[in-house]
Amino acid sequence: MEWFHSQDVVLCSGLKESYVKGDCTFPLLQFSLGNALKRAAKKTPDNVAVIYADSDVHVTFSELSHQVKMLAKGLLAQGVTKGDVILVSCGHGTDFATLFYAIVSIGAVFLMPYMYEPQHISLKQIINKVNAKMLIINERNTSLTEALKTIAPNMLVRSGSVNTFDHMPEVPSLCAVVVYGCNGDKGLRDIFAETSTTDKQLSVVQNMVSPEDPCIVFISTGTTGEPKAVLHGHRSMVNTSYSLHHRRNAQGRVVLGIENPLDDDVLSVMGIISATVNSDVTCVVTPVNKQCEGAISDVIVDAIEKYSITHADLLPYMWKDMILHGSIDGHGLSRLKGGFTGSQALGVESVKSFTALVPEFMNVYGSTETSIVTANFKDDPLMERRLGSIGFPVARVEVKLIDDQHNVVPIGEPGELCTRSPFIFIEYMGEPERTRTVKDEDGWYRTGDVARMDQNGFLYFIGRKADNIRFKKMGDVIYPGVIEAAALKHNKVAEAQCVGIKNDDDCIGDDVFLCIILKPGEDMKEDEMEEHCQVELIKRDQPDHIFIMGAFPRVGIRKKVSKAKLREICQ
Template structure:
């Protein structure tokens, strides 16, 4: 048993052990591992107690213990370690373009791009936005910025002009790496609407009144756009001196430093910039992979979730960097038919997706009848996961779906199923907390509630974000003085530590995995000259999880149609934020203090539309 335990200690977190003893003798390293083994047997009973198998919880607090230390690796360091271990293993596949990369090929390109960034004058602490769908250039930018300590700012590909402007201004981006276009959007033209100076500025010398911090724009694609660099040129301009400097700069980085900003909806109607460190997302990827078996198996992940989202960026490509799992992207955007084809052609072992994506993929798989002998794992997350969707995916795809729960602010995963969890737990809860993380459920006074009682779900540990960028007050309201992140979700914990999310304290709408805050849409619709007041709610939808609905009160004497309201929204707010259902009203259900009762609106409108009984 001791030999098996020693091998497990070496295999699960080899990079952590190497990091701890990089300046020590082999004897010191062996002594440490032997000490781990000596304590591992005694820790097994403690582990059993922590995971709820030997005792029943009385209060809604769960701490997932782990015998292994947290990793002190940075993003660049993690990729470097894995490349040394698996240089010739395939790590990335982009099916629509035919692009494939091994770890050694990818590592070389990452350092070449980082060298190009150095040549352009970008340095540690600068913010560089990335705007576009899932492509090789996106992943290269993620790791090249990570190698230099440049803070990557994820920008939703569906953002419209004013949303992009807000994101770039909020974080003070000095650089932007952007696709030329995606779907119906021409990103370069949109940028020129924000900053007309781009077209008449030399590359790297932008001076804009609307985007005062932005100087450097790098466009993907073959054509040269005025005022910008071509991505393919930037990756070539760095020489041996700059590549050497990449290694020097990477070695000086600290794992607790900020490295990523991801926008999440906020209570004021504007997105908040969740700021994450190397430590946050590297360790989350380690623990996700550990629970999914990526640390033991050579997995091939079908990653149809977008890279700008924490799900794709951390559970996808960072699991590649720390565990050696290949990532397969069917298309740059989303296409369930392409997903089914890629699952079969690339012999994928794992599929990621939101419930909406799994509904689409299982529907297509029933029609296409693919041969999927390798596919055994699946992770469903991003919005509430109906039991029927989980069961259907397992039946059609041959998976054993593991539901994940978390938020951008927690890097993102806090809870995740084990593959061997009982069926009823696996399909009706979000599992138990990941290793080295605490969760508790509290009442309105902040007291831990008894088992089975609902309350707000809080989490604490390495996974909690550093801050909301430029928002001290919002950070304080989200993370209390004891380090607990307040999710705003209502949940119930059972005596074994399994958690079931029963609702949301906030009015957040989750449509197909996209977080939508009603206030943002309400503020926009209020700009229409005919609208007097508007209230936005989410209504249940069997495919998307929820759809956006709006109750609109017009100014006296005004008249407008539903189609005209939707046309007003097009091109001004993201397509997924445009209300599907619109109702014109004279008044809203109110409390005695004149507060709108949205829960009454949701219930009555859903019944009116036949969405509920």
């Protein structure tokens, strides 16, 4: 019972309906991201805020605050105003945190999207979707400058300066392009150094930024494949970081290893926010990984060892790479206490292997629209719940599970997961109707995920509602997550995905296809998995077809499995 009453939220017991809220006693923070940096610089000016591992550069809160002030004044002098969307390319080296805070501190909106190939199509689509006013590029990103030339062949862009334009029909909102270098006098701060903006003028602008104002756009394809410009506000980002820090419940100073911005946008941004909101955090931006098996773990383990990283927030495939391919002999991870992952559902075996690597590992559930919804507890005495659930709502997050008639379902019954909190996104930019289809007037967001809740309010992920399979008899609904979880219980299986493909007989429904990837060095025939499923699953849920594959088709920077492409392969 001591554990039950010592968490960051009030835990529940004896619930009858699938509704729960993360009630807490600590306050909702009511300040902007710019003010978060100011508070940290005042409280702990000499503490290191950010370490850039690629160049071994350490930046204190005081230094970061000064750099942000200078760059923010330069942005104002170039006509950037509150609400303007500033699109920045990845790969800003030691200017990453400076650029982020300079933009959001004056009320502008930060956007750092992953550019899909062909980049000229992706770039044009994003600029026009969010009406970006300025584009900031590192000169090393030659592919993006070439993409610009393809979009607007007559556009003349010089490195080392702010290039302004009156009107370009292809991207009418874009007024300026900044291309800067890393050496000499062409650096980002050098370009914006000459400014007429006074300290008083900067202060006036920054004081006009409120917690309700927008601050960042994430471009998400999620599991749907359709790009969405997800707009979040200062309050959302500040309190997401604050609540997650409470759930992490770390003892002592946190040295947080995060993704390099070239590898992920969300986790890298959340890391530098965590450093300022929770000023007992130092954020280590890990080197760029080579996006190939084995190379990822070597880069991360080297950074963990060199900078005595205590926690690492990484995507699932990076944790997996560390386990399967990393040259880990123990000493490199001796100081690593915990970390979290998210972006996709994990099986029990994956969580177990991650927890074995890092004892305080946390499995986090959320989405681009919701930020963090739930997370498990690092010291949950029920190991089965810690491994199998997606946790309990973090502070101030409400969760309910509903049926197709929008009624809250009884405890233990599957339902669509809906959530409401101060962390919910503002809107899909330029798409009010799309926003209204998922977010109602009371602030409830429909995730499209199916889950069940136990009597203590812990959530168990079942699958995407859109991926549910109509069974071939009696119209029953099958949840892919149930079949995937059963397959993952086999000690030879590393990954499992399940899809439904329409049967030629339209009265039957879908055939169930189970696709698996084996662990390195393992061998299996389809009939072995078939026998396993007969033991683990009721007859209704047993797959019609089993495919053993070398890899799954993945999309996006987070490498989520594409169910659509998987269906194409299976057909």
